Amino acid sequence: MQRSxxxxxxxxxxxxxxxxxxxxxxxxxxxxxxxxxxxxxxxxASLEFPPQELEGLFHLLSPDEKKRAERFYFERDRxxxxxxxxxxxxxxxxxxxIEPSQIEFIYGSYxxxxxKSALQDKTFEFNVSHSKDLxxxxxSWDRKVGIDVEYVRPMPDTNDFAGQFFSxxxxxxxxxxxxxxxxDAFFKIWTCKEAFLKANGSGxxxxxxxxxxxxxxxxxxxxxxxxxxxxxxxxxxxxxxxPVPGYQAALAVEGHMRHIIFQKLNGYLVG
Numbered sequence: 001m002q003r004s005x006x007x008x009x010x011x012x013x014x015x016x017x018x019x020x021x022x023x024x025x026x027x028x029x030x031x032x033x034x035x036x037x038x039x040x041x042x043x044x045a046s047l048e049f050p051p052q053e054l055e056g057l058f059h060l061l062s063p064d065e066k067k068r069a070e071r072f073y074f075e076r077d078r079x080x081x082x083x084x085x086x087x088x089x090x091x092x093x094x095x096x097x098i099e100p101s102q103i104e105f106i107y108g109s110y111x112x113x114x115x116k117s118a119l120q121d122k123t124f125e126f127n128v129s130h131s132k133d134l135x136x137x138x139x140s141w142d143r144k145v146g147i148d149v150e151y152v153r154p155m156p157d158t159n160d161f162a163g164q165f166f167s168x169x170x171x172x173x174x175x176x177x178x179x180x181x182x183x184d185a186f187f188k189i190w191t192c193k194e195a196f197l198k199a200n201g202s203g204x205x206x207x208x209x210x211x212x213x214x215x216x217x218x219x220x221x222x223x224x225x226x227x228x229x230x231x232x233x234x235x236x237x238x239x240x241x242x243p244v245p246g247y248q249a250a251l252a253v254e255g256h257m258r259h260i261i262f263q264k265l266n267g268y269l270v271g
Contacts, residue, residue: 035095035139038258042147042251043091043137044243045265047083047130054079057086060100084135087265088128091137096124112201127198129249136243138251146199148191149249158186165190167212184248188240189213191250192221196236199252213238221250 035041049057061069065085072078089100092115096103104116115124125140131151138147155161162171166189174186192213197206212224212233221240226232239260240250251260 033261033263035141037141038143038256039140040145040251040253040257040260041139042260042262043087043139043265044262045083045087045135045137047080047087047133047135049079049083054082054086057090058082060086060089062101062104080130080133084128084130087135088126088137091139092124092126095139108201112198129194129198131247134244134247136249140253140257143257144199144201144252144254146195146197146252147249148194148198148251149243149247150187150191152183152187152246152248154183155186158182162186165193165208167209170213173215185215187248188215188221188250191248192223192238192240192252195238195250195252196223199236199254223252 033041058066058069061082069078069082069085072081086100089103092098092103093100096119105113106116107113112127122142125143125145127138127146129136129148131149134149134151136147136149138145159171159175162174166174170189174182174189177185193208193211196211197208200206206227210227212226214222214224216222219240221238223233223236223238224230235254237253237255237257238250239253240248241262243249
């Protein structure tokens with residue numbers, strides 16, 4: 001599996017990525033790379049927008065999304081919801097070549113969004129996560145995907161938290177560390193668990209301590225078992241990464257994948 005990084009400068013009213021080597025020669029950029037075969041696309045975006053652009057994103061939302069936005073008490077949270085949903089619609093519209101406002105979502109038992117209208121011979125899978133003003137989006141064909149991002153901060157009760165939500169082996173590993181190593185390990189394990197649960201659509205049906213993650217010496221993560229069953233875990237692939245300084249993220253994919261292609265929106269680049 002290969003990871004590719006595309007430096008894309010994208011405005012919300014014209015979602016067209018521009019590679020850094022094109023900026024001087026060609027101001028009219030191509031559309032995002034096609035999503036092919038077993039490739040996985042990950043987009044990284046800031047959710048902070050000036051009022052005019054935010055208003056444009058708001059008009060893309062469905063009536064129920066607009067009502068959800070209006071229910072937020074704090075303006076910051078309302079604006080981030082509008083930006084996150086507007087960007088999701090905009091990206092999907094370019095993959096599927098339909099108008100952003102025409103996209104209809106349905107939601108699983110635990111809130112995972114999916115397209116209401118099925119495509120003829122394949123399934124368009126996607127997932128979203130955000131922390132503070134950073135959002136991550138993941139897209140694929142015909143394979144379950146999940147993504148999670150967390151702002152990394154010191155946690156004085158890390159040992160107690162790990163003891164409650166981690167397996168004994170995970171908790172023992174985290175408790176054996178200290179300082180930055182402890183925080184890094186905790187958030188790597190946590191984001192892997194969340195990414196898998198979102199991909200699998202398990203929600204609250206599977207206790208999070210039944211999803212066992214192993215961090216390897218080279219920094220990679222492996223899904224060891226699900227409810228103690230290693231055979232259920234075998235088809236899943238995990239990938240951890242730092243989208244921007246101060247954030248930890250992980251993605252989960254069911255089945256084989258060839259490439260992970262990372263792209264940025266409005267100035268954020270996964271790396």
